[in-house]
Amino acid sequence: MEHVEHLLGAYHDGELPERTRGHVEAHLEACPRCRDELSHLEALSRTLAAYAVPDLEGRVQQFRAQVTLRLARRRPTGSTASGWWYLVPLALSCALVGLLALFTLPDLLRVAWALLEWFGVEPGALLELRIGVQLSREAVAVLRSVGTLAWVAALYAVLLVLFGSYVGWVSVLWRTKAQPHSGKER
Amino acid sequence: MESLAPRPDHELIAASLGGDRSAFGALVLRYRKLVLSVAYRICGDRALADDVAQETFVRVWEKLDIFRPEGNWRGWICRIASNLTVDALRRQNPSVDIAQLSLAALGGQPERRVLEAERAEAVRSAILRLPMHVRIALVLREYEELSYTEIAEALDIPLGTVKSRLSDARRRLGQELAPYMEE
Numbered sequence: 001m002e003h004v005e006h007l008l009g010a011y012h013d014g015e016l017p018e019r020t021r022g023h024v025e026a027h028l029e030a031c032p033r034c035r036d037e038l039s040h041l042e043a044l045s046r047t048l049a050a051y052a053v054p055d056l057e058g059r060v061q062q063f064r065a066q067v068t069l070r071l072a073r074r075r076p077t078g079s080t081a082s083g084w085w086y087l088v089p090l091a092l093s094c095a096l097v098g099l100l101a102l103f104t105l106p107d108l109l110r111v112a113w114a115l116l117e118w119f120g121v122e123p124g125a126l127l128e129l130r131i132g133v134q135l136s137r138e139a140v141a142v143l144r145s146v147g148t149l150a151w152v153a154a155l156y157a158v159l160l161v162l163f164g165s166y167v168g169w170v171s172v173l174w175r176t177k178a179q180p181h182s183g184k185e186r
Numbered sequence: 187m188e189s190l191a192p193r194p195d196h197e198l199i200a201a202s203l204g205g206d207r208s209a210f211g212a213l214v215l216r217y218r219k220l221v222l223s224v225a226y227r228i229c230g231d232r233a234l235a236d237d238v239a240q241e242t243f244v245r246v247w248e249k250l251d252i253f254r255p256e257g258n259w260r261g262w263i264c265r266i267a268s269n270l271t272v273d274a275l276r277r278q279n280p281s282v283d284i285a286q287l288s289l290a291a292l293g294g295q296p297e298r299r300v301l302e303a304e305r306a307e308a309v310r311s312a313i314l315r316l317p318m319h320v321r322i323a324l325v326l327r328e329y330e331e332l333s334y335t336e337i338a339e340a341l342d343i344p345l346g347t348v349k350s351r352l353s354d355a356r357r358r359l360g361q362e363l364a365p366y367m368e369e
Binding site: 070 | 302
């Protein structure tokens with residue numbers, strides 16, 4: 001007779017598939033040794049129940065309050081609210097792009113003016129554009145006196161920030177799609 | 187009219203993920219016993235278990251976004267609780283073998299003369315003498331009644347390893363607790 005001691009743990013835990021369980025039960029009917037072994041496992045479980053957690057029922061609300069206190073103002077990571085800081089580099093890059101656009105306004109207006117003339121638009125609109133061009137030229141003349149270095153620096157800053165925001169978004173996508181949802185804490 | 191039935195876990199988890207602290211508070215109340223039980227039975231120290239249990243819920247709150255809705259919530263919480271308990275024991279006694287750490291907590295216990303108390307102390311002592319990985323598997327099965335699959339997921343180990351750890355734990359405990367067992 002082949003004993004089933006190696007299966008008794010899983011049998012005791014209700015972890016055997018139905019067919020194997022039937023086989024074990026049939027064996028137990030006929031085998032006092034395996035029955036004793038199962039009784040031993042059951043007795044062990046009853047004995048282990050003696051290891052109770054003291055004061056498990058008490059201080060429930062206090063426990064909850066302490067947890068809430070420890071949460072402080074932290075939010076679950078990856079939630080919508082905590083992801084807003086990723087927008088900062090994007091906002092900065094937009095601001096710098098806007099600044100660059102301001103510097104190049106005279107050129108843009110000149111092109112727009114030429115196009116309007118070509119299409120035969122009203123002189124009033126052309127005058128407004130001329131004033132805009134003049135004001136912008138004066139402003140840019142002052143700024144250009146600082147030197148072309150500022151332009152180059154600004155350009156590189158924009159590129160850097162754009163790259164930073166790109167990396168930020170890629171990391172967000174990676175965190176939310178590639179790695180997560182494993183359900184593993186660490 | 188609002189239903190009086192308790193909200194299911196998945197609803198509370200989703201609400202917590204959106205920053206709803208009262209929903210998370212409900213989860214804390216619901217799973218407090220489980221977490222405390224896991225922590226205490228691994229470390230054997232009630233005060234430490236309480237601290238670990240609180241930290242477990244803070245960690246759960248912070249990591250809610252990586253929990254997948256179809257995942258095993260109880261197993262995930264047990265995993266965090268057991269990891270944090272081991273970390274806490276290691277912090278208390280960094281130079282001591284992790285399997286022996288909680289034995290220190292056995293010292294200074296008042297003498298217990300009642301038979302039941304003696305038995306409880308013997309069980310506690312025997313469990314705390316188990317190697318840590320075996321102890322955690324036993325606690326999750328014997329006290330928290332997690333299935334083998336849930337334990338395997340919680341501890342990130344194969345199903346066969348769960349079985350062998352449980353078998354090892356029961357063999358050791360069966361020998362140690364023989365004088366206290368009532369067949």
